[in-house]
Amino acid sequence: xxxxxxxxxxxxxxxxxxxxxxxFDTEEGEVKALENVSYQIQRGQVLGMVGETxxxxxxxxxxxxGLLPKPPGKILKGSVKFKGEEILGLPxxxxxxxxxxxxxxxxxxxxxxxxxxxxxGDQMQDVLQAHNDWDKPKAxxxxxxxxxxxxxKDPEMVLKKFPHELSGGMRQRVMIAMALSCDPELLVADExxxxxxxxxxxxILGLLKEMQKNFHLSVLLITHNLGxxxxxxxxxxxxxxxxxxxxxxxxxIFHRPxxxxxxxxxxxxxxxxxxxTHLNIIPGVVPNLIHPPEGCRFHxxxxxxxxxxxxxxxxxxxxxxxxxxxxxxxxxxxxxxxGGVA
Amino acid sequence: MMAIVEVxxxxxxxxxxxxxLGKNASITAVNNVSFSIEKGExxxxxxxxxxxxxxxxxMLLNLLAPxxxxxxxxxxxxxxxxxxxxxxxxxxxQIVFQDPYSSLNPRMTIFDLLRRxxxxxxxxxxxxxxxxLIQSTLSQVGLKPEHTxxxxxxxxxxxxxxxxxxxxxLTSPRFVVLDEPxxxxxxxxxxxxxxxxxxxxxxxxxxxxxxxxxxxxIKFISNRIAVMYLGYIVEVAKTREMFANKxxxxxxxxxxxxxxxxxxIKMEYKIDTGELPSLLRPPKGCPFATRCPRKMPRCEQQKxxxxxxxxxxxxxxxxxx
Numbered sequence: 001x002x003x004x005x006x007x008x009x010x011x012x013x014x015x016x017x018x019x020x021x022x023x024f025d026t027e028e029g030e031v032k033a034l035e036n037v038s039y040q041i042q043r044g045q046v047l048g049m050v051g052e053t054x055x056x057x058x059x060x061x062x063x064x065x066g067l068l069p070k071p072p073g074k075i076l077k078g079s080v081k082f083k084g085e086e087i088l089g090l091p092x093x094x095x096x097x098x099x100x101x102x103x104x105x106x107x108x109x110x111x112x113x114x115x116x117x118x119x120x121g122d123q124m125q126d127v128l129q130a131h132n133d134w135d136k137p138k139a140x141x142x143x144x145x146x147x148x149x150x151x152x153k154d155p156e157m158v159l160k161k162f163p164h165e166l167s168g169g170m171r172q173r174v175m176i177a178m179a180l181s182c183d184p185e186l187l188v189a190d191e192x193x194x195x196x197x198x199x200x201x202x203x204i205l206g207l208l209k210e211m212q213k214n215f216h217l218s219v220l221l222i223t224h225n226l227g228x229x230x231x232x233x234x235x236x237x238x239x240x241x242x243x244x245x246x247x248x249x250x251x252x253i254f255h256r257p258x259x260x261x262x263x264x265x266x267x268x269x270x271x272x273x274x275x276x277t278h279l280n281i282i283p284g285v286v287p288n289l290i291h292p293p294e295g296c297r298f299h300x301x302x303x304x305x306x307x308x309x310x311x312x313x314x315x316x317x318x319x320x321x322x323x324x325x326x327x328x329x330x331x332x333x334x335x336x337x338x339g340g341v342a
Numbered sequence: 343m344m345a346i347v348e349v350x351x352x353x354x355x356x357x358x359x360x361x362x363l364g365k366n367a368s369i370t371a372v373n374n375v376s377f378s379i380e381k382g383e384x385x386x387x388x389x390x391x392x393x394x395x396x397x398x399x400x401m402l403l404n405l406l407a408p409x410x411x412x413x414x415x416x417x418x419x420x421x422x423x424x425x426x427x428x429x430x431x432x433x434x435x436q437i438v439f440q441d442p443y444s445s446l447n448p449r450m451t452i453f454d455l456l457r458r459x460x461x462x463x464x465x466x467x468x469x470x471x472x473x474x475l476i477q478s479t480l481s482q483v484g485l486k487p488e489h490t491x492x493x494x495x496x497x498x499x500x501x502x503x504x505x506x507x508x509x510x511x512l513t514s515p516r517f518v519v520l521d522e523p524x525x526x527x528x529x530x531x532x533x534x535x536x537x538x539x540x541x542x543x544x545x546x547x548x549x550x551x552x553x554x555x556x557x558x559x560i561k562f563i564s565n566r567i568a569v570m571y572l573g574y575i576v577e578v579a580k581t582r583e584m585f586a587n588k589x590x591x592x593x594x595x596x597x598x599x600x601x602x603x604x605x606x607i608k609m610e611y612k613i614d615t616g617e618l619p620s621l622l623r624p625p626k627g628c629p630f631a632t633r634c635p636r637k638m639p640r641c642e643q644q645k646x647x648x649x650x651x652x653x654x655x656x657x658x659x660x661x662x663x
Contacts, residue, residue, distance in 0.1 A: 052528035151613055167617050169617060197390035197391050198555065198557075198600060199615060200390075200617070201599065201601075202599035202609075202612065202615070203611070203613050203614075205601065224529070226603040230601065230604055231601040231602065231609050232601075250605035254604055255605075255606070265530060268529050268533035269603055270536065270559050270562035271558065271562075272585075276562060277540070279533035279537055279562065281533045281534045281537060282533075286498075286528075
């Protein structure tokens, strides 16, 4: 089958998101879910998107996948380029072709993304046949290969099972096998291990790492878990209240964070190494995005906010001085020399 | 030091129906578990889903009756008591649950929610006293007097958990079970609640049983840690000792599995560490034998028991006999 489209280029970033603005209409008012969101994923790179509840990380992923429910969602501005081709606003038929083939996604709760009344085999064959010109035996053979690739024991047996007969970890392996069965170039993983126990989480994270290497995949990994991004990502976007507040390599983000929110967040994790009797807190709560704060959305909770600036003007992403590739969305960031917190 | 809580060979079985014919079967959620908690201590109970940690917590509150075994609170046996006989103890043994969205009645204002324990235990004698105690307890957990007229849905998750904590400490308990109190919260809010819990413990001289699946949270708050697996306690040690010198192969796997929020510490993820066996078909010997990298022939046949390997460090594993 042919995968490459005529407009798609083979060099440059695999995904380019530019100035994305996404709102939701709700009964209470308009939720300003994403504003000024721009980022890129290079080929073969794992980009982590980390943030707390309501920071916009999942909305960002759904927008990229063309899965944003419209209404209530609306994309007011921005562009999403996949291999150089604009995919925002593509006709559904064309988008369906890209999704699954070139662009795949796995979700937090595999039980809700698998159909409970069909066997794993039925569902995997369905996906494979929808995207390839294969007969059933060929699709079955490929499904078995895909399950073997995610180190599933006894794949023939698994094909005959229904989703509820598998454990959470097994279901997530099936989801990964399904997502990778059509050999995509970009995998979007939305909290793929959040519903799993920690020893099973480690297995799935290890598996994702292995798959990423073997298939030279690019990955957008969305999580609230700072440990997961630190261990699994090349680059990290930190999100807060619908904005990207900081971008950098995992070393830059963890060893010399410059945005006050990033620093606060990292210091709020109870340390596994060393002792502590008091955790750093970020005062206040995440703002309501129907009426987000004026100016910088973090300013009401910020220790460095200045009156007349942060409460009225909106900062934009800018390079961090003397730290190539490190970017921050703040008028008064810390300096990389201020040292690490991790 | 005196133990405030002693748990002796506690076992809890649940009946389950299996298959289309509804054949009776039973699972043992908590299996012959023994531990004690000293006054003023925090014991962390850590383990993954289905290990029996919450069932253990519920038995301490008499919310579930043990199938066998005994629970002793301040020298008196409290297991298997009827609700009316347990009532005098309930004032002294309180619990905070994981999900403040479901543990607070949505139809009651915060004032009404907090007034109930005061009424039930006849703690206050006048309206004014009631008012004062509620106000002062709210301020202890970082909430304001004007919050009393609000309903739970008007609060954020962190604030709701503060209300749940306020309700738990209102009766001046001596022992509080905290069952995953921060698992539903974001990191920055979790930090606020953890600081609050630690602060209250010191200020009010409380004793905690802290149940969690999160080792970093357990480490922060606990003096001692007990690790549970498949209904058994497999290892108990003081926090520092546990982190420095973990012995049980399951404890090691658990610790190795936490993604460290520091990119300079590179983790080795192991992909083939197996899955939890079903409680319907538990292993015959050691519960961890099916996944253990250091399994010996006898592990499949015999059950190890918790043994002290020195200085109160207990481990249930044939490697240390």
